[in-house]
Amino acid sequence: MGDSLETSFWVMVLVQTIGSVDMPGSGARKMPSPRSYIAIVVTWAVLFVAAGIGQQARRGATAF
Numbered sequence: 058m059g060d061s062l063e064t065s066f067w068v069m070v071l072v073q074t075i076g077s078v079d080m081p082g083s084g085a086r087k088m089p090s091p092r093s094y095i096a097i098v099v100t101w102a103v104l105f106v107a108a109g110i111g112q113q114a115r116r117g118a119t120a121f
Contacts (some may be wrong), residue, residue: 062108062118066101073097 077089108118 062101062104068096069101070094086110 071120073094077093079087104118
């Protein structure tokens, strides 16, 4: 399906996690809630489905 599409998904999850973790010194450290990942999961799910349709759609999904 495309390693670049899968890699970009995991990079976005990592960026979202790093950006959402509470900073040290501001009380108890908390991880981001699962709902903060909904937009990433939905967007990349659509891209994965589009990439599975055909060669032309795969190129478009990977480029996006």
